[in-house]
Amino acid sequence: MSASRQWEALSPALTPWLLETVRTLGYANMTPVQASTIPLFCSNKDVVVEAVTGSGKTISFLIPAIEIILRAGSIPRGRVGGIIVAPTRELASQIYAVLNSVLEFQPTEPTESTILKAQLLIGGSATVASDVQKFLTDTPQIIVGTPGRLLEFLGSPHVQSSSLEVLVLDEADRLLDLGFDKTISGILRLLPKQRRTGLFSATVTSAVGELVRVGLRNPVKIVVKVGDGEREQKVPTTLSISYSVLSPDSKIPSLIHKINTLKYKKAIVYFPTCASVVYFYTLLTSILPKLQSSKSADAQVFSLHGKLPQGPRTKTLNSFINTMKKSVLLTTDVAARGLDIPEVDVVIQIDPPYEANMFLHRAGRAARAGRYGEGYLFLSKGREEGYVDLMEVKKVRMHEAHEIELSGLKTEFYKCLRGWILDSREKHDMAVKAYVSYVRFYTKHTMTSIFRMNEFDFVGFGRAFGLLRLPSMPELKSAPNIPENGWLTNDIDLDAYRYKDPQRELARQEELTDRAAKAAAKQGPPKAANKSWSEQSERRERRDHRREKKRTKRESKAAVIENDESSSDNEEMEEDWKTLIADRKKKRKANVSEMAFDL
Numbered sequence: 001m002s003a004s005r006q007w008e009a010l011s012p013a014l015t016p017w018l019l020e021t022v023r024t025l026g027y028a029n030m031t032p033v034q035a036s037t038i039p040l041f042c043s044n045k046d047v048v049v050e051a052v053t054g055s056g057k058t059i060s061f062l063i064p065a066i067e068i069i070l071r072a073g074s075i076p077r078g079r080v081g082g083i084i085v086a087p088t089r090e091l092a093s094q095i096y097a098v099l100n101s102v103l104e105f106q107p108t109e110p111t112e113s114t115i116l117k118a119q120l121l122i123g124g125s126a127t128v129a130s131d132v133q134k135f136l137t138d139t140p141q142i143i144v145g146t147p148g149r150l151l152e153f154l155g156s157p158h159v160q161s162s163s164l165e166v167l168v169l170d171e172a173d174r175l176l177d178l179g180f181d182k183t184i185s186g187i188l189r190l191l192p193k194q195r196r197t198g199l200f201s202a203t204v205t206s207a208v209g210e211l212v213r214v215g216l217r218n219p220v221k222i223v224v225k226v227g228d229g230e231r232e233q234k235v236p237t238t239l240s241i242s243y244s245v246l247s248p249d250s251k252i253p254s255l256i257h258k259i260n261t262l263k264y265k266k267a268i269v270y271f272p273t274c275a276s277v278v279y280f281y282t283l284l285t286s287i288l289p290k291l292q293s294s295k296s297a298d299a300q301v302f303s304l305h306g307k308l309p310q311g312p313r314t315k316t317l318n319s320f321i322n323t324m325k326k327s328v329l330l331t332t333d334v335a336a337r338g339l340d341i342p343e344v345d346v347v348i349q350i351d352p353p354y355e356a357n358m359f360l361h362r363a364g365r366a367a368r369a370g371r372y373g374e375g376y377l378f379l380s381k382g383r384e385e386g387y388v389d390l391m392e393v394k395k396v397r398m399h400e401a402h403e404i405e406l407s408g409l410k411t412e413f414y415k416c417l418r419g420w421i422l423d424s425r426e427k428h429d430m431a432v433k434a435y436v437s438y439v440r441f442y443t444k445h446t447m448t449s450i451f452r453m454n455e456f457d458f459v460g461f462g463r464a465f466g467l468l469r470l471p472s473m474p475e476l477k478s479a480p481n482i483p484e485n486g487w488l489t490n491d492i493d494l495d496a497y498r499y500k501d502p503q504r505e506l507a508r509q510e511e512l513t514d515r516a517a518k519a520a521a522k523q524g525p526p527k528a529a530n531k532s533w534s535e536q537s538e539r540r541e542r543r544d545h546r547r548e549k550k551r552t553k554r555e556s557k558a559a560v561i562e563n564d565e566s567s568s569d570n571e572e573m574e575e576d577w578k579t580l581i582a583d584r585k586k587k588r589k590a591n592v593s594e595m596a597f598d599l
């Protein structure tokens with residue numbers, strides 16, 4: 001161990017109780033990023049720090065932040081001395097917990113009023129007003145929060161931030177990305193320029209460079225490398241990453257195979273959208289027990305995504321962290337950055353993420369602080385295989401996984417899936433939502449040379465999601481080999497395919513009756529009565545009918561697959577299509593960043 005990695009190297013610059021605390025917390029020596037960052041950040045330098053996931057960046061900004069505030073002397077009551085910003089509620093809560101575990105050890109002497117306190121500010125729980133009230137009552141000097149809530153809080157006339165000494169942006173590249181940048185600029189405008197600022201991430205991007213230009217003074221860039229020259233890499237050395245090239249229908253069976261056979265305490269599985277997490281969580285919790293081999297211990301499955309209300313979101317994460325059972329968390333990128341759950345030893349990515357850096361953050365939930373971990377990536381056959389080379393350029397190396405014999409499991413899985421989906425119409429609706437969100441995710445991929453929509457296997461994924469019929473969506477318009485009317489099955493009696501929820505089922509039945517009545521009205525009087533009509537009136541009738549048809553077609557502009565109007569089955573499912581189209585239109589109005597953050 002080099003001398004510079006020993007905590008003593010920071011003495012006497014660091015307040016003695018802080019030095020004792022880090023050792024009490026079990027950190028025998030500094031990690032490389034701590035050894036490089038703490039002395040500089042403490043010595044009044046602004047810092048931009050890049051170091052791999054799980055390398056101990058949290059302590060490397062918390063210790064200096066506390067030290068800087070302590071040195072500044074007592075911060076007047078009701079004034080903010082330090083702010084730490086994180087992009088997600090989970091990460092902010094985690095940083096707040098680590099901060100409190102350090103502050104717990106501060107001496108209570110000489111006076112109670114000098115004791116440092118922290119407050120957590122995140123959306124989804126208390127109101128801003130109650131946050132402000134708590135701030136005025138507790139008078140904390142350090143605030144940890146997510147950008148939106150923080151901006152509202154700092155905007156309150158009761159909150160004074162002119163005494164701010166130190167600002168930290170954790171996952172800085174994410175915070176300066178589209179979507180957060182305006183909020184962060186708003187926060188910066190409310191803060192004094194005379195302060196220390198630290199930006200931290202495993203992936204420092206050009207967005208961070210922007211902030212360096214506008215918001216930091218003479219910053220020092222600290223890059224902690226793993227490996228040298230040719231061998232340099234952007235992931236921890238203890239992380240082994242492999243990839244499998246799979247057909248759409250092999251992805252979920254492969255996931256099940258891994259859940260059942262890999263050795264792990266906790267595993268995290270990343271899906272691209274909230275709707276996919278909801279769908280595959282519901283599906284897998286129902287069918288996994290049937291597909292588990294007798295040898296494998298049952299894994300407890302959890303789901304976490306950004307559309308869950310805050311209560312269940314926190315509860316799920318805590319349950320996943322605290323369970324003693326073998327467990328699997330199905331999630332989105334909401335849990336990709338910063339989360340430190342030491343027992344996670346496997347990370348599976350069902351698809352490469354929306355942008356390349358996210359891959360590192362996801363994979364980095366395993367192999368933290370020197371522990372061994374495994375990452376698995378599923379790629380679709382074809383151009384997606386180019387992702388491996390692209391990541392190699394980005395200094396992330398992976399090897400091809402051994403092929404697994406899946407045929408038996410696949411047959412079993414699709415049998416279970418079909419039985420499960422036919423059990424109620426709600427399940428098909430869920431599958432459609434997941435599929436649509438998946439296609440939409442794919443269209444928005446940033447690496448368009450690899451993730452090409454014109455090579456997307458709409459039918460293969462439709463089957464893999466268990467769909468009976470492809471939803472009508474513009475993306476299908478120019479797609480080849482789409483079966484007639486989007487049907488992926490021909491042996492379903494849709495009239496008998498019911499919702500479990502009686503109210504939804506009643507609404508469907510009413511809709512059916514309504515449609516039947518409309519269809520009958522459209523057909524006009526019976527043929528016999530028409531016999532006496534003049535040729536002219538018959539022509540007019542045909543023309544009106546054509547116009548009516550055109551009008552209906554215009555109204556469902558986005559409907560791509562032509563519908564056979566004689567088929568009541570088709571008409572019945574058309575409503576689902578229209579809802580999806582309306583949803584899509586609404587979403588299309590939202591900007592790209594919102595889509596990217598649909599976590």
Ligand SMILES: Nc1ncnc2c1ncn2[C@@H]1O[C@H](COP(=O)(O)OP(=O)(O)OP(=O)(O)O)[C@@H](O)[C@H]1O
Nearest residue numbers: 027029030031053054055056057058202338340369
């Ligand atoms: N000096 C140390 N010695 C041993 N373990 C440490 C030390 N400092 C931090 N750790 C542990 O390392 C783990 C990872 O730390 P941390 O969460 O700060 O990583 P990070 O670099 O911020 O990762 P990410 O980029 O994923 O956010 C934590 O469990 C933490 O307790």
